[in-house]
Amino acid sequence: MSHSTVETAPDAQADWPDGIYALLKQYSIRQVALVPDAGHSRLIKRCLGDNELRVVTLTTEEEGIALMQGAWLGGERSVMLMQSSGVGNCINMLSLSSIHRTPMPMIVTMRGDFGEFNPAQVAMGQATQAVLEAMGTLVHRADRPEDVLPTVEASLKLAFNTFRPTATLIGQRVLGAKTFGKD
Amino acid sequence: MLAPSGKIDRRELTRALLADRGGMLVIAGLGAPAWDITAIGDSPQNLPLWGGMGGAAMIGLGLALAQPSRRVLVLTGDGEMLMGIGSLATIAHQAPKNLAIVVQDNEHYGETGMQETATRHGTDLATMARGAGIKHTMLVTEAGDVPALVKAAREGDGPFFGVVKVDAGNKPLVLPPREGAILQARMREHLMGPQAHLA
Ligand SMILES: Cc1ncc(C[n+]2csc(CCOP(=O)(O)OP(=O)(O)O)c2C)c(N)n1
Numbered sequence: 468m469s470h471s472t473v474e475t476a477p478d479a480q481a482d483w484p485d486g487i488y489a490l491l492k493q494y495s496i497r498q499v500a501l502v503p504d505a506g507h508s509r510l511i512k513r514c515l516g517d518n519e520l521r522v523v524t525l526t527t528e529e530e531g532i533a534l535m536q537g538a539w540l541g542g543e544r545s546v547m548l549m550q551s552s553g554v555g556n557c558i559n560m561l562s563l564s565s566i567h568r569t570p571m572p573m574i575v576t577m578r579g580d581f582g583e584f585n586p587a588q589v590a591m592g593q594a595t596q597a598v599l600e601a602m603g604t605l606v607h608r609a610d611r612p613e614d615v616l617p618t619v620e621a622s623l624k625l626a627f628n629t630f631r632p633t634a635t636l637i638g639q640r641v642l643g644a645k646t647f648g649k650d
Numbered sequence: 651m652l653a654p655s656g657k658i659d660r661r662e663l664t665r666a667l668l669a670d671r672g673g674m675l676v677i678a679g680l681g682a683p684a685w686d687i688t689a690i691g692d693s694p695q696n697l698p699l700w701g702g703m704g705g706a707a708m709i710g711l712g713l714a715l716a717q718p719s720r721r722v723l724v725l726t727g728d729g730e731m732l733m734g735i736g737s738l739a740t741i742a743h744q745a746p747k748n749l750a751i752v753v754q755d756n757e758h759y760g761e762t763g764m765q766e767t768a769t770r771h772g773t774d775l776a777t778m779a780r781g782a783g784i785k786h787t788m789l790v791t792e793a794g795d796v797p798a799l800v801k802a803a804r805e806g807d808g809p810f811f812g813v814v815k816v817d818a819g820n821k822p823l824v825l826p827p828r829e830g831a832i833l834q835a836r837m838r839e840h841l842m843g844p845q846a847h848l849a
């Protein structure tokens with residue numbers, strides 16, 4: 468292993484995190500809710516470096532759903548960045564969007580997916596899409612680096628044009644799976 | 651201001667918090683707080699919640715960040731606040747000057763049949779808020795302290811977190827509109843005009 472973090476992080480060469488940052492700006496996002504995931508670390512760094520984006524680090528992902536509700540109520544656009552395990556923490560709070568018809572785009576880095584090493588990630592990872600869809604979220608997957616940006620853009624458009632929760636699931640095929648040296 | 655029990659009446663407290671409210675926006679936690687703000691007078695400046703238990707304070711945060719020139723009051727119950735207690739750390743971190751949270755602490759889950767909450771057994775929400783990093787907090791048990799609470803919630807530097815011990819008796823139901831799309835759209839229109847619907 469080249470460094471000591473346990474979670475996966477995209478190849479330093481990958482430029483899609485910068486592309487997502489550019490999309491957040493293009494779509495006038497002002498609040499970025501997140502619980503950190505290694506797969507989002509580069510994007511989080513870009514967001515933190517931007518004074519026009521309010522980065523709200525949450526104690527649990529369901530707070531982010533409620534934050535997005537409040538932001539839209541006040542006329543600002545927001546997104547949430549999280550890992551797939553965080554989707555489970557959002558379930559009941561997602562009803563805020565169906566109650567009020569609120570745009571809630573989510574960008575989810577997958578675990579428990581393609582080549583996972585950690586057994587603890589598998590249950591929620593395999594349930595992520597079903598759980599989101601059960602709560603009325605429109606879900607699109609990106610399993611190749613070149614699919615990430617078009618998929619994130621489509622999810623942002625769908626959320627803000629049709630007033631609902633949407634999610635881009637960025638697959639572990641894109642992110643790479645860390646193996647703790649046990650390849 | 652007092653119920654027959656000698657404790658603060660939640661509707662009189664709500665009336666005091668909302669009197670001459672000006673531009674203040676109010677998020678009310680599901681159940682009794684939502685009925686309370688509606689009993690005082692339904693308004694586009696109110697978002698009474700029908701669900702999302704545990705989310706009221708965070709909705710207040712998102713709104714306060716989006717509308718920094720408006721005062722935002724979150725009025726909620728002890729049970730609702732306990733469910734979203736971690737959000738106090740998130741709010742302390744963001745430190746919005748225009749956000750106040752007031753908990754109507756009846757020490758029960760009133761809406762579901764008056765089961766006791768943890769605040770009945772020693773949990774002190776104001777201390778938890780201070781521990782979360784919210785510097786301006788207040789615990790009110792006497793009616794005489796309500797005016798100071800109202801002033802802090804309405805004018806003080808936020809984030810402010812107040813807990814008021816209120817009488818546990820149920821009040822008559824006064825229901826707000828049940829269609830959430832209307833509740834959301836009317837507040838957006840209040841803030842942004844008809845343009846809100848073209849965003
Ligand atoms: C996630 C979730 N769990 C449980 C409920 C049921 N429920 C509705 S209101 C309520 C109690 C609210 O208590 P509190 O916030 O103290 O308000 P009070 O009625 O006492 O003023 C509960 C448990 C719910 N609506 N959502």
Ligand SMILES: [Mg+2]
Pocket residue numbers: 727728729754755756757758759760767
């Ligand atoms: Mg209660």
